[in-house]
Amino acid sequence: MFIAAALLLFSEPSFGQRVDECLDCHLSLDTPQAIKFKFDVHRKKGLSCADCHGGNKRSDDMDVAMSKSAGFLGVPKTNEISERCGKCHNDEEKMRSYGYTGPTGQYDNLLASVHGEGSTTAGENIAQCTTCHGAHGVRKVSDPKSPVSPLNVVGTCARCHDDPGYMRQYNPSLPTDQLSKYRTSVHGLLHAKKDPKVATCVSCHTAHTIKPPDDATSSIYAENIPTTCGRCHSDPEYMASYHIPTDQVEQYRKSVHGIALLEKHDASAPTCNDCHGNHGAFPPGVESISNVCGTCHALNAELFRKSPHKKVFDERNLPECETCHGNHDIQPATIEMISVEKGGLCARCHSSSSNPKGYKAALAMRSLLDSLVSSYANAERLLDVAEQKGMEVEDERFALRDVNQVRLQARTAVHAFNLAKFHETVDKGLKIAEDTKAAGRAAIDEFYFRRWGLAVATLIITFLVIVLFLYIKKIERKPNTT
Numbered sequence: 001m002f003i004a005a006a007l008l009l010f011s012e013p014s015f016g017q018r019v020d021e022c023l024d025c026h027l028s029l030d031t032p033q034a035i036k037f038k039f040d041v042h043r044k045k046g047l048s049c050a051d052c053h054g055g056n057k058r059s060d061d062m063d064v065a066m067s068k069s070a071g072f073l074g075v076p077k078t079n080e081i082s083e084r085c086g087k088c089h090n091d092e093e094k095m096r097s098y099g100y101t102g103p104t105g106q107y108d109n110l111l112a113s114v115h116g117e118g119s120t121t122a123g124e125n126i127a128q129c130t131t132c133h134g135a136h137g138v139r140k141v142s143d144p145k146s147p148v149s150p151l152n153v154v155g156t157c158a159r160c161h162d163d164p165g166y167m168r169q170y171n172p173s174l175p176t177d178q179l180s181k182y183r184t185s186v187h188g189l190l191h192a193k194k195d196p197k198v199a200t201c202v203s204c205h206t207a208h209t210i211k212p213p214d215d216a217t218s219s220i221y222a223e224n225i226p227t228t229c230g231r232c233h234s235d236p237e238y239m240a241s242y243h244i245p246t247d248q249v250e251q252y253r254k255s256v257h258g259i260a261l262l263e264k265h266d267a268s269a270p271t272c273n274d275c276h277g278n279h280g281a282f283p284p285g286v287e288s289i290s291n292v293c294g295t296c297h298a299l300n301a302e303l304f305r306k307s308p309h310k311k312v313f314d315e316r317n318l319p320e321c322e323t324c325h326g327n328h329d330i331q332p333a334t335i336e337m338i339s340v341e342k343g344g345l346c347a348r349c350h351s352s353s354s355n356p357k358g359y360k361a362a363l364a365m366r367s368l369l370d371s372l373v374s375s376y377a378n379a380e381r382l383l384d385v386a387e388q389k390g391m392e393v394e395d396e397r398f399a400l401r402d403v404n405q406v407r408l409q410a411r412t413a414v415h416a417f418n419l420a421k422f423h424e425t426v427d428k429g430l431k432i433a434e435d436t437k438a439a440g441r442a443a444i445d446e447f448y449f450r451r452w453g454l455a456v457a458t459l460i461i462t463f464l465v466i467v468l469f470l471y472i473k474k475i476e477r478k479p480n481t482t
């Protein structure tokens with residue numbers, strides 16, 4: 001064993017003149033840590049056992065080499081372990097002096113993360129550096145044998161997260177199904193086929209700055225998720241070999257959902273994982289799409305499922321909501337969507353010759369909505385006129401608001417794709433609008449009636465004044481004649 005290890009060790013020429021009595025003696029003792037150290041990234045950089053354990057690496061006398069006076073620290077325990085790694089890895093200047101160009105600060109990051117000491121009542125880190133990297137035989141991340149290389153890291157995280165017994169000690173309510181769900185996702189399926197480019201636990205969670213989803217600095221905070229997924233999905237070069245679109249994030253940002261979440265900070269709007277799942281990141285399959293949309297838009301989904309479209313969409317394997325609304329570029333719904341004109345949404349399947357029942361229904365539905373909109377506008381205009389003339393129309397305006405309410409109900413009611421029912425809904429609004437129009441007209445009539453009344457009264461009064469005036473003149477003239 002010793003010979004084999006020593007041979008391997010000294011077969012590397014650059015370490016010919018290296019002095020490391022710690023390693024030499026421990027190799028001769030077959031100390032397991034020393035054997036593992038052969039592959040260690042630190043050893044390859046010329047570091048010694050003494051760089052972590054202290055002591056004098058130039059002495060071949062164990063009592064000298066491992067003495068307190070030589071600075072021997074012994075075996076670190078609990079948080080001391082990470083502190084010791086942090087002595088170098090947290091010190092950017094020191095790391096650069098070794099010619100290392102990678103990131104630093106892992107120690108500070110770990111302490112501030114969910115795995116840091118603040119997370120436990122014991123005041124001890126949940127994970128030390130060595131939990132994920134090991135202590136001896138530490139490898140570069142890019143080394144396929146590293147426990148944190150893309151193909152291995154999933155198992156490293158799952159060692160704890162897939163162990164309900166262990167996790168219960170810390171947080172009994174935290175699910176422990178991440179690995180099993182991940183395995184069903186497109187990411188997990190390709191990962192199992194040794195594809196190192198798909199998302200692993202750390203692509204979404206980071207390695208050292210892992211934070212819970214409600215922390216605004218977390219990579220999985222709702223508003224940060226598009227950026228997290230976009231690191232790969234918006235990079236055409238990275239995704240080139242997969243032949244799928246790379247515009248999801250861009251489109252999402254411009255969609256009604258993206259604007260609601262990212263610009264209006266409306267937490268009820270969906271981000272990527274609300275539709276794709278956290279760990280089972282499948283594209284929502286045809287069957288499940290309306291289930292996903294329906295978790296928020298329950299009424300639309302319920303009406304759709306009872307509609308005549310349900311059956312025909314299923315037969316053609318068309319997704320329920322996406323067929324009309326899209327997925328990442330969902331825009332505010334408007335009346336223009338109900339259209340059998342060339343290029344119109346309904347015209348995709350309905351014309352006077354193909355699927356004509358829906359064609360006629362679509363025409364009728366649109367014209368009902370157009371009437372509702374124009375009746376509303378007319379009613380409002382009449383009330384405006386009446387108001388300008390000084391008539392009191394507050395009650396009528398209040399009643400007219402119900403038409404808006406009906407317009408909103410109709411937007412949802414569309415999804416029943418049932419003309420008779422749609423008629424019922426819209427008719428209520430049309431009736432209110434007509435009543436309001438009538439009231440508006442009556443108010444205006446009243447105004448003219450009053451104005452004519454005033455004119456006549458003025459005329460009569462003027463006439464009377466003139467008569468009175470003439471009469472007074474006549475009386476005034478009388479004494480002269482006498």
Ligand code: HEC
Nearest residue numbers: 021022025049050053054055056057059060061062065074
């Ligand atoms: C000449 C041989 C020899 C040299 C040189 C030597 N050691 Fe050891 N070391 C031993 C032996 C033997 C033990 C086990 C004895 C014991 O358990 O106390 C040991 C134990 C250890 C332990 C485990 C201590 C514990 O508390 O479990 C560490 C860590 C260690 N050595 C590190 C070092 C470092 C670092 C150096 C160089 C600065 C070094 N050794 C140099 C022979 C050596």
Ligand code: HEC
Nearest residue numbers: 022023026031033034037042048049052075076081130135
């Ligand atoms: C990168 C830092 C680092 C280097 C380099 C390093 N060790 Fe360690 N060693 C540790 C840490 C951390 C522990 C305690 C935690 C553990 O065992 O995971 C430890 C533990 C040990 C133990 C005790 C194991 C036990 O179970 O009690 C021995 C023995 C040991 N090291 C020997 C060595 C020898 C010999 C070398 C050089 C060949 C060496 N170490 C190099 C960090 C290091």
Ligand code: HEC
Nearest residue numbers: 082085089102103106107110127128129132141148202207
């Ligand atoms: C929960 C597991 C875990 C813990 C704990 C952990 N690391 Fe890491 N570390 C990783 C993973 C995973 C990567 C690879 C990151 C990647 O692929 O981007 C990594 C990468 C690294 C790298 C390469 C540079 C980088 O940041 O990507 C260094 C250096 C490193 N870790 C040091 C440490 C040190 C020092 C500690 C303790 C303070 C530590 N790690 C704690 C999982 C961990």
Ligand code: HEC
Nearest residue numbers: 041045051084085088098100102129130133135139140141
């Ligand atoms: C004496 C300083 C020092 C100590 C202490 C130290 N390291 Fe390192 N570590 C380095 C240097 C220097 C490198 C860069 C090696 C290279 O460039 O190839 C490195 C590289 C690494 C890497 C690979 C980084 C990559 O980019 O892939 C990991 C992981 C790592 N160390 C983890 C640890 C862990 C875990 C500990 C504690 C048990 C530790 N280090 C203690 C100096 C140190």
Ligand code: HEC
Nearest residue numbers: 114126127131156157160170171201202205210211212213
């Ligand atoms: C040593 C066991 C262990 C390892 C290894 C580990 N974790 Fe954890 N992780 C925990 C524990 C324990 C918690 C804290 C649970 C709590 O208190 O909420 C936690 C918390 C988390 C959380 C926050 C959950 C929440 O919402 O509060 C995430 C995310 C997480 N870990 C991801 C990872 C990833 C990714 C890896 C691999 C790089 C990993 N963990 C490796 C034990 C571990």
Ligand code: HEC
Nearest residue numbers: 154157161175178179182199200201204213220273278281
């Ligand atoms: C494609 C991105 C992605 C991958 C890959 C991923 N996660 Fe997650 N993870 C998330 C998101 C997003 C959340 C939850 C956000 C929320 O609740 O709003 C989450 C939540 C968690 C939680 C908190 C508890 C829970 O299940 O909600 C833990 C723990 C966790 N992940 C661990 C892991 C582990 C371990 C792996 C690897 C097996 C992994 N994650 C892989 C994105 C991912």
Ligand code: HEC
Nearest residue numbers: 186187197198199203228229232242272273276281282283
């Ligand atoms: C590390 C890069 C990376 C990250 C980060 C990432 N993905 Fe992926 N994702 C991929 C790769 C590579 C594929 C495989 C593409 C393929 O063949 O379908 C994929 C596939 C998918 C698929 C299946 C696509 C299909 O129809 O085949 C979905 C859905 C998906 N990812 C969603 C997400 C979501 C949501 C997030 C963020 C929570 C995310 N991904 C984060 C790399 C990544």
Ligand code: HEC
Nearest residue numbers: 226229233244245248249252270271272275283284285327
């Ligand atoms: C409102 C729900 C919803 C949201 C939010 C959403 N997606 Fe999708 N996504 C879908 C649907 C539906 C599909 C199509 C699935 C199918 O056709 O089988 C899809 C497909 C995909 C695909 C497969 C390739 C493609 O474009 O068809 C990827 C990758 C993807 N989404 C990533 C993302 C990312 C990244 C985000 C966040 C920016 C995101 N999605 C947000 C519903 C959503």
Ligand code: HEC
Nearest residue numbers: 290293297300301304320321324333334335337338411412
């Ligand atoms: C056949 C096409 C079609 C399908 C399929 C469809 N919609 Fe709609 N949707 C429309 C039209 C048209 C409007 C706008 C009506 C209007 O403005 O009068 C609309 C409006 C909406 C609105 C805004 C109005 C409201 O209710 O708040 C939402 C949300 C909505 N749809 C969700 C869904 C969901 C969820 C599904 C799947 C269960 C779905 N839609 C399926 C055509 C469709």
Ligand code: HEC
Nearest residue numbers: 256260268269270274292293296321322325330331332333
């Ligand atoms: C997590 C909840 C959630 C999910 C899942 C969701 N939505 Fe939405 N959706 C919202 C919210 C909130 C709004 C309102 C955004 C705003 O206007 O402020 C909205 C708005 C809309 C609108 C525009 C309504 C309007 O008034 O014009 C349509 C259309 C829509 N969603 C369709 C869908 C479809 C289709 C899906 C599935 C592919 C889906 N939504 C999934 C929450 C969700």
Ligand code: HEC
Nearest residue numbers: 308312337338345346348349355356357358361362417418
């Ligand atoms: C993906 C194709 C498709 C789209 C898009 C589509 N439909 Fe249909 N629709 C059908 C099919 C197929 C039928 C059943 C055959 C028929 O109508 O003659 C149907 C039936 C209907 C019916 C039931 C007719 C009845 O009396 O049984 C209505 C109402 C309807 N569609 C309205 C609409 C409206 C409004 C739109 C646009 C917002 C629309 N459809 C968009 C395919 C579609």
